[in-house]
Amino acid sequence: MDAIHDIPGTTAKKELARKYDAFARRYDLAEAMPELLGLRKLRRRLLNLSRGKVLEVAAGTGKNLRYYPRGCRLTCIDMSPAMLALARKRAAKSRPDVFFSVMDGERLAFPDRCFDTVVDSLTLCTFPDPVGALREMVRVCRDEGRILLIEHGRSDRAWLGNWQDRRAERHAVRLGCRWNRDPLSLARQAGLRILSARRVFFGIFHEIEATPYRGRTAAR
Numbered sequence: 001m002d003a004i005h006d007i008p009g010t011t012a013k014k015e016l017a018r019k020y021d022a023f024a025r026r027y028d029l030a031e032a033m034p035e036l037l038g039l040r041k042l043r044r045r046l047l048n049l050s051r052g053k054v055l056e057v058a059a060g061t062g063k064n065l066r067y068y069p070r071g072c073r074l075t076c077i078d079m080s081p082a083m084l085a086l087a088r089k090r091a092a093k094s095r096p097d098v099f100f101s102v103m104d105g106e107r108l109a110f111p112d113r114c115f116d117t118v119v120d121s122l123t124l125c126t127f128p129d130p131v132g133a134l135r136e137m138v139r140v141c142r143d144e145g146r147i148l149l150i151e152h153g154r155s156d157r158a159w160l161g162n163w164q165d166r167r168a169e170r171h172a173v174r175l176g177c178r179w180n181r182d183p184l185s186l187a188r189q190a191g192l193r194i195l196s197a198r199r200v201f202f203g204i205f206h207e208i209e210a211t212p213y214r215g216r217t218a219a220r
Contacts, residue, residue: 012128013079013104016176020060020080023175027061027083031122034152038200042150042207043067043121049148049209052116057105057137058123062087065095072117077103108136115140121150124186125177134190138212147192149208151183156203184208 020027031039047067056064059076060083068074074095078084081102091098103109105120106129118137127133137147155161164180172178183206184197193213199206 016126016128017079017081019176020078021082024061024080024082024086027086028063031063034201034205039150039205042200042205046148046150046207046209047119049146050117050119051146053114054117054119055108055110055115055137055140056119056121057108057133058120058126059084059087059100060121060123062090064119064121065091065098068095074098075101075115077101077105077108079104106133106136108140110140112139113142113145116142116145118145118147120148122152124149124151124183125153125179125181126175130181130186131190134187134192138191141212143212145212146195147208147210147212149183149187149206149210151206151208152179152204153183153206154180154204156199160202160204 043064044067047064048069050068050072052072054068054072054074056074056076059078062076065074065087074097076084076087076098077100078087079102084100084102088100091100101109105123106127118141120137124130124133141147154164161180168178168180184194187194187208187210191213192210195209195211197206197208
């Protein structure tokens with residue numbers, strides 16, 4: 001099943017979608033090394049926590065599909081039709097019941113509190129407004145639900161973080177990926193309540209389990 005929603009507004013967003021359309025067939029190859037260095041284990045461990053009705057934001061080529069528990073009812077969105085076409089091919093082999101939609105992750109076309117689990121992996125680096133995207137994830141997640149994030153960002157090793165900073169602009173121009181953001185800080189800014197967080201591979205990869213926070217005091 002498929003649906004298409006207009007990608008609104010800015011030229012920058014439309015350009016980003018075009019970049020990933022062009023990059024789609026090489027995307028899995030580009031991620032091969034991180035997968036071997038432990039990204040696969042992060043996917044398996046964190047996505048096993050998914051339950052019920054699940055939304056994956058910016059699902060890309062569908063590399064997470066194999067890690068969801070069988071009882072999950074999956075909806076996958078991405079703003080790149082070419083990336084999502086590859087995800088559909090992947091799903092056809094093992095999960096033909098997945099619903100796919102071309103959609104902007106910063107403007108989700110879903111009602112409030114309608115998903116039990118919301119997943120985002122390796123995409124906070126690309127959103128023009130990552131805090132806004134996270135707030136949309138909070139909006140569509142049920143109060144007792146989970147928001148699961150597998151992200152990459154600026155290393156907490158000074159030498160490596162400084163190296164990323166020096167090359168950040170060049171890398172962003174090429175793929176729209178700002179690889180020196182701080183995913184945990186962004187999650188807190190968006191009002192998520194952090195249940196667990198860990199960093200691996202020189203502090204670059206983040207594994208974050210959170211829940212929507214709608215209380216009076218700041219998230220911890």
